[in-house]
Amino acid sequence: MxxxxxxxxxxxxxxxxxxxxxxxxxxxxxxxxxxxxxxxxxxxxxxxxxxxxxxxxxxxxxxxxxxxxxxxxxxxxxxxxxxxxxxxxxxxxxxxxxxxxxxxxxxxxxxxxxxxxxxxxxxxxxxxxxxxxxxxxxxxxxxxxxxxxxxxxxxxxxxxxxxxxxxxxxxxxxxxxxxxxxxxxxxxxxxxxxxxxxxxxxxxxxxxxxxxxxxxxxxxxxxGSLPVSDDGGSMAAIVTQLAAGKDYETSDDNTQVNLTDSGLARVEALLGVDDLYAEGNELLLTRVNVALYAETLVQRDVDYIVTDDHVRLVDPNRGRVAEQQRWPDGLHAAVEAKEGLQPSDRGEILDTITxxxxxxxxxxxxxxxxxxxxxxxxxxxxxxxxxxxLPPHRPLIRTDEADRIYETAEDRDAAMVELIKESHDRQRPVLIGTHSVAGSEKIAELLAEVGVEAAVLNAKNDTEEAAVIAAAGQLGAVTVSTQMAGRGVDIKLGGGDEHEHDQVAELGGLLVIGHGRYHTSRLDDQLRGRAGRQGDPGTSVIFVSLEDDPTTAELHPRGAEIDDETGEITSPRIAGQVDHAQRITEGALLDTHRNSWNYSQQLDAQRTDVLSYRDRVLRTGLAAEEFQRLRPDRWKELAEEVEDEVLAEAARQLLLHQIDRAWSDHIAFTEDLREGIHLRALGRETPLMAYHSASDQAYRELRKKLLDDAAEAFEKAVITEDGLDEAASGIDRPTSTWTYMVDDQAFGSPEDRFLNALGGVIRRAVRGD
The missing domain is CATH 3.40.50.300 (P-loop containing nucleotide triphosphate hydrolases)
Structure with missing residues (x-):
């Protein structure tokens, strides 16, 4: 610089x-x-x-x-x-x-x-x-x-x-x-x-x-693949017997669910346990909470779809299937059980990276x-x-209208459909951006009821993306799509036909309509940006309901002017509150990002250190040097029985396995540590500092023990002229590996989970159990 x-x-x-x-x-x-x-x-x-x-x-x-x-x-x-x-x-x-x-x-x-x-x-x-x-x-x-x-x-x-x-x-x-x-x-x-x-x-x-x-x-x-667990079905059957409001309550923002006293007693009776919060029942309690979360808060065709008897997650940032992605903490298996599907593979984590x-x-x-x-x-x-x-090649002349805000989702959807039909009748192309698969299908159904046929692009058919988008700018086209961000294509007026381009331009260009605001203004802007390409005319407008989640769910229209017929709210105060609600959500997302980064930096530094050592073992004769130093007698004994190159390669494979095993165990430790680290707040410790301290101590022990464990394994290893006999030496490499991505905040922040767990303990104390 x-x-x-x-x-x-x-x-x-x-x-x-x-x-x-x-x-x-x-x-x-x-x-x-x-x-x-x-x-x-x-x-x-x-x-x-x-x-x-x-x-x-x-x-x-x-x-x-x-x-x-x-x-x-x-x-x-x-x-x-x-x-x-x-x-x-x-x-x-x-x-x-x-x-x-x-x-x-x-x-x-x-x-x-x-x-x-x-x-x-x-x-x-x-x-x-x-x-x-x-x-x-x-x-x-x-x-x-x-x-x-x-x-x-x-x-x-x-x-x-x-x-x-x-x-x-x-x-x-x-x-x-x-x-x-x-x-x-x-x-x-x-x-x-x-x-x-x-x-x-x-x-x-x-x-x-x-x-x-x-x-x-x-x-x-x-x-690395482990045996499939099939114990989720019984827990799914239990939580389906619980009644909302009576046996469990959900938070206002629909991100947390908790058993009530009544629900807790019912679950304990169904499970045949006296105290679900008693020591030794931690895993059982976790399974109950995960199954309840899957049953009540994870929505089909919003958070996931089911295709070919598999649960497939929907990326909320793009509205498309999130390939090779799954939830953590048993939630994926719980959703599979909820849907009556066979559980998919689970595995021990071998390595991760953000x-x-x-x-x-x-x-x-x-x-x-x-x-x-x-x-x-x-x-x-x-x-x-x-x-x-960069300034655009041609000036931007798109008109971005103010949000249209309605008291209820029903009023909002009715007004949207009316505008879409009016535009369609004039042959003006319309693109509607929705938040979910369910939302896109609902809007398409409402449009069909008034005689407007819409092309739908969502996670269920995103393989048809190119064809759907190619036609979205044509005369009379109506396209309903989940999140447009990252789809990588722009919509050409007239579908690329010059004469039709001019006709569409005379009608005002592409009309983009947002079905509620996204959790960040960037996604709203990306949707708006689908209109007005290369100096073309265009219009964008977002329809908001006070029943939307999460940005407007807690707003109240007291004192605001509400149209008796349409339910539209024209109050500048409410419009300002919608902006404020979105900024709060953006701030929460930034805090989540910053919090995740703070926790992951130390692990990344430790990973870099381990990988540097592993790479030297992989590419040089370091393993042979280590074992000759640690177990000279054993090395001399084997050197008399097998070729030097064979012994050196066996040493390399053995030490590589020990490194990978130690690192996998360390990752498992840090995952468990982070899940419970916020309990340290009760002892007036700073959770992040406590996490770093415990993780650092564990890593120091890993480095100290690694060569000792490797030396013991070398003593017991079966090494012949054919090399290292992994099975006889007790080396258990995974039979297969698979990859996936996880949402680090599937159950809310660790603080939220800690407070929810603490609430359960307090409830038991109040009951006198």
Missing amino acids: GLRDGLRRLIGRAGTTEVGRYGSAITAADEIEGEIGDLEDAELRQAYDDIRGDLDDVPTQSEFCAVVREAAERGIGERPYDVQLQGALAIMNGTVVQMATGEGKTLAGAIAALGLVARGHRARVMSVNDYLARRDAEWMAPIYELLGVSVGWVTSASDHDQRKAAYAADICYGSVSEIGFDLLRDRLRTDTEQIVQTKPDALIIDEADSVMIDEAKVPLVLA VQALIKHYGTVGGMTGTALAAAEQFREFYDLETGA
Whole structure:
């Protein structure tokens, strides 16, 4: 970072990075455009090779821009706008750039990747899902090939060899989950030839706020299979016999549920136990609470869907199926039991990493999104990254109307349907953004009742996304979609037909309607951004109900003007309260993010230490040196019976297993520690400090015991001319591994869980039990 940039950062607000400072390079590129355009393909490739270097001075940047602009025009038939080139230069220099919908973020990211390769980096482009990773790689491939740059992609369908080849390419596209899971799998390799990823170097993140903020606290998990547990069905049968209000009560925000005294007595009778809170019943109590949570608070077609006899989670940030994701703490199994499904595999955790820690492994990070400035402070706090906004290629003329607020959800939905039908009758295309699968299907049903047929895009049919979105801007189209953030496509008026484009524009362009506010204004803005692309007209409006959850559930319209016929509230006071409620929710989400990060940093440092030692064991003869030092007699005895290379490899495999076993046990310890750490508050200890202290002590013991345990295992190991006999030596590697993501706050914060548990104890005390 230069002195000027350092001073700007020191005294400037987050989000004020001057992306336009690259304008002089773009102007200079325009001047040599004709000269570059006269080059043959081979000469163009040579010109790209000739400018490989730092790309820090304006002449080199300008030549780079001219070359990649020509390559893009030849390769995919698109001439990058000046703002795309400015954005690319900012991204490759470690900035998160805000670019409006329709401004060509995909191409800007590709140009930035070419810039990183020219600097000598191997670049990865991280997307929010497999579909976009493969689509963007294939779409941009002609540009890369023209310039002699190799490109690959990884998806959940990629096999081992395909993954290895993709990561070895100059540029590799992949979803955040696949890149993270491959890192976890590589950390457990026992043969360097099996490692698929190259060293983390440079990273470009599409939909950066979705990946880096919304998913930053989500742990990616690698587990080893254990026997399936089928004890959830009985607990599900018990909680279905409980009555709401009488046997259990839920919190106002529907995030917590607690047994009443009546419910507790009923559960104890059904289970045949005297005291559910007695010592020794902790696991049973947990199972009851989890089953009750699954039965009462987790909603089908909102939080999850059931397809092919499997529970599949719905990503609340994107409205699509969250592939390879599940809930923690037995909740997933409880929901399966609730639905009468066979329980899926469970496993012991072998390793984990948060999305935030994954991203921080890369030395150079940049990104692009349509709503970067709203998250500028978080980009700075958690990633040490600056943000800046680019002006649109053409002025934005979209009209963002004030929220329309209604007392009840029924009134809100009726008013929405009326506006949609009126617009549809005029052939104006309409896009409705909903929060859930159930919400999207409900709106579609209401529209069908008034004769309006809508295309529905949600987690049940997101494979049809491209076709649905391609038609969303056509005359008379009505599209109902769950969360549009991260879908990676913009809606073209007229569906790409020039004549129909003009007809739709005359009608006012695309009308975007929000079915309630999201938990963060960024998601509202991303929905609005689907209208008004590239200077097109458009309108956005959000319909809010005071029955919405969570942002408006506690608002009261006392003293506000309410239309007797429609139920609409026009009070500025209520509108302000809606804004305030959303800001409170955003603040709570930020606190959750910060809290998760504070707890995870120490574990990440410990993981780095362990992995450094493990890597030395994997790649060198360190294991042989350790065992010769620890058990010289045993080593001498075996050396007389087996070849040196065989013995050294057996030592390596044995020590690697001991490291992996110790680390898995440490993760299990820290998980249990964090679950109960807030009990320390009763002793006036700070939970976070107590957690760090206990975790540090456990890690010190791990390092001290690791070689002692390994030495004992070496004494008992069965090593022959064929190598280490793992079965005879008691080495229990998992028969298979699987990956998933967990919601770190599925049951609320640890503080909430502690207070709920404490409430149960107090209730028992009041009863005199």
